[in-house]
Amino acid sequence: MAQKPSIPKGTRDFSPAETAGRNYIFDTIRSVFRTYGYVQIETPAMENLSTLLGKYGEEGDRLLFRILNSGDAFSGIDFDSYCIDKRTNSYDSRALSAKVCEKGLRYDLTVPFARYVVQHQSELSFPFRRCQIQPVWRADRPQKGRYREFYQCDADVIGSDSLLNELELVQIVDRVFGLLGISVSIRINNRKVLTGLAEIAGFPDKVVDMTVAIDKIEKTGLEAVEAEMREKGLSEEAIKVIEPVLLLSGSTREKIACMRTMMGGGSASGIVSETGLKGLDELDELFGLISAASVSQEVVLDLSLARGLNYYTGAIFEVKANDFQIGSICGGGRYDNLTGIFGLPGMSGVGISFGADRIYDVLKGLDLFPESIAESSRILFANMGDRELRYLLPVVKSLRDAGVACEIYHEHSKLKKQFDYAAKKSIPFISIVGEDEISRGEVNVKNLTTGEQKSFAASDIEHLISFVCR
Amino acid sequence: MAQKPSIPKGTRDFSPAETAGRNYIFDTIRSVFRTYGYVQIETPAMENLSTLLGKYGEEGDRLLFRILNSGDAFSGIDFDSYCIDKRTNSYDSRALSAKVCEKGLRYDLTVPFARYVVQHQSELSFPFRRCQIQPVWRADRPQKGRYREFYQCDADVIGSDSLLNELELVQIVDRVFGLLGISVSIRINNRKVLTGLAEIAGFPDKVVDMTVAIDKIEKTGLEAVEAEMREKGLSEEAIKVIEPVLLLSGSTREKIACMRTMMGGGSASGIVSETGLKGLDELDELFGLISAASVSQEVVLDLSLARGLNYYTGAIFEVKANDFQIGSICGGGRYDNLTGIFGLPGMSGVGISFGADRIYDVLKGLDLFPESIAESSRILFANMGDRELRYLLPVVKSLRDAGVACEIYHEHSKLKKQFDYAAKKSIPFISIVGEDEISRGEVNVKNLTTGEQKSFAASDIEHLISFVCR
Numbered sequence: 001m002a003q004k005p006s007i008p009k010g011t012r013d014f015s016p017a018e019t020a021g022r023n024y025i026f027d028t029i030r031s032v033f034r035t036y037g038y039v040q041i042e043t044p045a046m047e048n049l050s051t052l053l054g055k056y057g058e059e060g061d062r063l064l065f066r067i068l069n070s071g072d073a074f075s076g077i078d079f080d081s082y083c084i085d086k087r088t089n090s091y092d093s094r095a096l097s098a099k100v101c102e103k104g105l106r107y108d109l110t111v112p113f114a115r116y117v118v119q120h121q122s123e124l125s126f127p128f129r130r131c132q133i134q135p136v137w138r139a140d141r142p143q144k145g146r147y148r149e150f151y152q153c154d155a156d157v158i159g160s161d162s163l164l165n166e167l168e169l170v171q172i173v174d175r176v177f178g179l180l181g182i183s184v185s186i187r188i189n190n191r192k193v194l195t196g197l198a199e200i201a202g203f204p205d206k207v208v209d210m211t212v213a214i215d216k217i218e219k220t221g222l223e224a225v226e227a228e229m230r231e232k233g234l235s236e237e238a239i240k241v242i243e244p245v246l247l248l249s250g251s252t253r254e255k256i257a258c259m260r261t262m263m264g265g266g267s268a269s270g271i272v273s274e275t276g277l278k279g280l281d282e283l284d285e286l287f288g289l290i291s292a293a294s295v296s297q298e299v300v301l302d303l304s305l306a307r308g309l310n311y312y313t314g315a316i317f318e319v320k321a322n323d324f325q326i327g328s329i330c331g332g333g334r335y336d337n338l339t340g341i342f343g344l345p346g347m348s349g350v351g352i353s354f355g356a357d358r359i360y361d362v363l364k365g366l367d368l369f370p371e372s373i374a375e376s377s378r379i380l381f382a383n384m385g386d387r388e389l390r391y392l393l394p395v396v397k398s399l400r401d402a403g404v405a406c407e408i409y410h411e412h413s414k415l416k417k418q419f420d421y422a423a424k425k426s427i428p429f430i431s432i433v434g435e436d437e438i439s440r441g442e443v444n445v446k447n448l449t450t451g452e453q454k455s456f457a458a459s460d461i462e463h464l465i466s467f468v469c470r
Numbered sequence: 471m472a473q474k475p476s477i478p479k480g481t482r483d484f485s486p487a488e489t490a491g492r493n494y495i496f497d498t499i500r501s502v503f504r505t506y507g508y509v510q511i512e513t514p515a516m517e518n519l520s521t522l523l524g525k526y527g528e529e530g531d532r533l534l535f536r537i538l539n540s541g542d543a544f545s546g547i548d549f550d551s552y553c554i555d556k557r558t559n560s561y562d563s564r565a566l567s568a569k570v571c572e573k574g575l576r577y578d579l580t581v582p583f584a585r586y587v588v589q590h591q592s593e594l595s596f597p598f599r600r601c602q603i604q605p606v607w608r609a610d611r612p613q614k615g616r617y618r619e620f621y622q623c624d625a626d627v628i629g630s631d632s633l634l635n636e637l638e639l640v641q642i643v644d645r646v647f648g649l650l651g652i653s654v655s656i657r658i659n660n661r662k663v664l665t666g667l668a669e670i671a672g673f674p675d676k677v678v679d680m681t682v683a684i685d686k687i688e689k690t691g692l693e694a695v696e697a698e699m700r701e702k703g704l705s706e707e708a709i710k711v712i713e714p715v716l717l718l719s720g721s722t723r724e725k726i727a728c729m730r731t732m733m734g735g736g737s738a739s740g741i742v743s744e745t746g747l748k749g750l751d752e753l754d755e756l757f758g759l760i761s762a763a764s765v766s767q768e769v770v771l772d773l774s775l776a777r778g779l780n781y782y783t784g785a786i787f788e789v790k791a792n793d794f795q796i797g798s799i800c801g802g803g804r805y806d807n808l809t810g811i812f813g814l815p816g817m818s819g820v821g822i823s824f825g826a827d828r829i830y831d832v833l834k835g836l837d838l839f840p841e842s843i844a845e846s847s848r849i850l851f852a853n854m855g856d857r858e859l860r861y862l863l864p865v866v867k868s869l870r871d872a873g874v875a876c877e878i879y880h881e882h883s884k885l886k887k888q889f890d891y892a893a894k895k896s897i898p899f900i901s902i903v904g905e906d907e908i909s910r911g912e913v914n915v916k917n918l919t920t921g922e923q924k925s926f927a928a929s930d931i932e933h934l935i936s937f938v939c940r
Contacts, residue, residue, distance in 0.1 A: 004813070005812045007517065007518065007585075008516050008572075008573050011514035013512070013513050013586055014512040016511055019511055020510065022512075032870075035873060039489075039490070040489045040493070041485060042483070042489050043484075044478065044619050045575075045605065046618075047477065051477075065516075065537050066537070066538040067537060067538070071609075074566050075559065075563065079549040082544075088545070093544050097538055118475050119476065119477075120485070125891065130486070137516075139541075164853075164880055164881070168878075289859075292860040343475075376507055390762040393762050400645070401645070407506070407599075
């Protein structure tokens with residue numbers, strides 16, 4: 001009996017139009033990465049679970065897709081010893097899955113990259129700039145805009161702490177969204193400044209709680225942020241130190257100057273933070289480089305930007321579309337010890353990740369995809385019979401060799417049917433070559449939009465191409 | 471403690487040079503597919519096991535990678551009821567894995583394509599030409615040249631039985647290998663002729679045994695093939711009918727004529743095969759179209775070609791490199807009922823699949839990769855300090871915007887170190903801009919291979935580009 005076909009929840013088929021749109025995004029990003037000396041690598045979809053486990057927190061471990069060991073995965077396992085409650089057949093799932101699964105699907109591109117760098121360090125020259133565009137898998141609860149399989153497009157440079165790298169990532173973002181025609185604002189912060197802020201507030205150990213709270217200011221407002229900080233144990237005095245930072249306005253230069261005063265001992269607490277001052281130096285230098293490089297898109301210092309990720313140690317980036325509400329479409333930052341877990345300490349790196357799914361939605365929503373990418377074929381050659389077909393074959397081959405996408409209707413049938421096919425597939429030109437054209441050695445072409453019709457010598461492919469491709 | 475990083479056996483990391491080589495292959499194939507009106511789709515890595523199981527035979531089912539259900543995969547399972555032998559803790563693995571795994575990794579692109587066509591039939595216009603370039607996974611025993619994760623590059627057209635489709639697939643093969651610079655021979659056969667051969671031999675039910683034996687003639691020779699047929703139960707009389715076909719020589723036209731006599735009752739058995747005659751008509755028409763379309767690579771009729779696959783019903787293709795021993799690098803054929811298993815009967819299709827891994831090995835082995843693809847950056851700008859850097863930023867940006875891959879050395883350090891970096895990464899040009907150049911408004915560039923050196927006005931990017939990209 002026939003099965004009703006379906007795909008696992010949270011996964012997607014991509015239609016020809018969607019795939020073309022996605023390729024347009026990937027190709028654009030890849031071409032820009034390349035001009036900045038980033039070279040592409042690929043890593044396997046499956047990694048050893050020992051590589052993945054413990055790298056994404058408890059939640060991440062739970063969301064890994066695990067691959068059942070091949071062969072006889074269950075033999076020799078004493079299931080009773082994993083049983084928690086015999087009546088309900090409850091088992092210690094974590095221990096049992098570790099027993100029957102040794103591999104998992106990659107959860108992001110960063111951990112496989114760290115693993116790659118350590119494993120291949122002798123083959124690489126540092127600083128090593130790599131880009132990687134591959135799918136990742138997460139067993140998240142599927143919901144609108146969240147999928148269990150999605151692509152990440154990452155660029156990271158490892159083995160250099162120069163802020164030139166940060167500048168170049170900003171330039172890459174600038175160029176990619178410039179080419180895609182999306183107006184964005186690039187928000188920048190520095191993790192050291194957030195650390196400094198926690199220090200001058202007198203709660204150096206609460207930097208994570210503080211940044212998690214601050215990160216929400218755009219969504220929930222000042223009062224809710226302060227309430228959350230209180231809840232997390234920050235004192236009223238601490239909040240008094242932090243509040244002016246949240247309300248800071250003015251130019252980037254002014255913001256940095258004001259923060260410098262505070263970090264230098266000028267806040268309500270009078271505490272000096274060397275880390276905070278170092279972060280401000282970095283921001284100062286980076287913004288100086290950005291103006292020297294004449295970045296086109298808006299770049300702003302946003303001291304509330306935290307991006308939740310604990311492993312950033314310097315710059316933090318986030319990019320939002322100005323004309324489309326969808327959250328962050330690109331983000332990243334500097335981390336100081338990514339490869340340490342795999343035995344290669346002291347490698348500083350900085351990277352960004354483009355969110356292809358959201359970028360797709362922005363391009364679609366703002367109607368920014370170039371028209372040409374959705375097109376399957378530029379011209380349909382009607383099939384008028386065997387003799388006509390043989391006459392056309394070399395003509396069509398020349399067009400294809402020149403890169404023009406063509407179709408010959410697959411069988412000799414009524415012209416109406418062939419026209420309908422062209423219309424349904426939005427093929428913009430049709431050619432109907434019959435006995436007359438053959439006797440004159442010609443090929444005629446009709447523009448199906450304007451109705452314009454032209455004849456070309458079968459040997460004059462060049463003019464035919466400029467007619468159908470102009 | 472640091473882990474020694476590794477990847478699962480049978481999987482691979484692809485270095486920048488390998489990824490560039492593979493992209494070159496994929497891009498070439500994709501660009502040719504496109505000119506023939508093939509549109510690209512993508513399907514999820516994970517399919518429901520119900521979609522995959524039973525489609526690849528018993529062996530295939532065993533080689534599927536299964537994904538452990540997310541959440542608590544084991545709760546509520548009564549393991550005792552799956553136990554075969556309590557002393558050795560042996561379990562019914564097949565039944566148990568069906569219980570804890572609902573999804574599997576795709577095993578090829580053909581079954582997901584069939585599933586896609588049925589699921590999305592209302593959105594498609596037929597004939598539907600699709601290409602798909604994605605990895606597949608098989609839990610095969612890893613060995614040289616056989617991997618557990620590898621890419622397939624498929625093109626299939628479904629919903630048309632016109633032989634024009636077969637011709638176009640031959641043209642695609644011709645063009646792809648022409649562009650890659652690989653000399654190939656394209657071997658063609660027709661499954662109906664093989665069926666006819668079994669019929670006139672008097673063993674119509676032994677067509678599979680017969681073709682499996684015949685398929686080995688190049689490797690093992692005539693005697694071994696005949697011995698295998700005898701072993702499979704074919705009579706001496708049958709072998710007498712088959713033998714002349716295996717020894718057939720001459721032009722394609724002569725071979726077809728000779729086979730036509732045999733299928734028409736002129737063989738030792740005197741049996742007539744209508745199916746065989748139909749297959750010969752198809753071959754005749756296809757070879758006629760091929761000569762009308764002036765295919766450049768060698769195309770031969772090979773009546774021993776069987777390709778083991780049971781689902782082919784018409785044309786069978788196989789492509790081998792002429793100057794490199796590696797087996798088939800591309801193959802395919804016509805199938806008549808691919809979508810029937812998913813409830814859409816009567817759709818005839820024909821497709822080919824390019825073997826990217828083997829094509830990579832051929833290009834590498836024959837040194838056919840273009841030099842440019844291995845290159846990371848075209849030019850390295852030395853870092854001579856902050857002032858020089860700021861002077862260079864707009865120059866470098868213009869080069870990058872024009873598509874030239876550039877790097878600025880990440881930090882101000884000894885020139886020797888910077889030159890070494892360029893050498894190690896095979897960057898062919900270096901630019902060292904100091905105070906003199908800045909005062910003259912110039913940028914100087916040195917070709918590291920020839921030693922040639924030139925200066926350009928910082929505003930004259932065009933001439934700089936033609937110097938570094940010629």
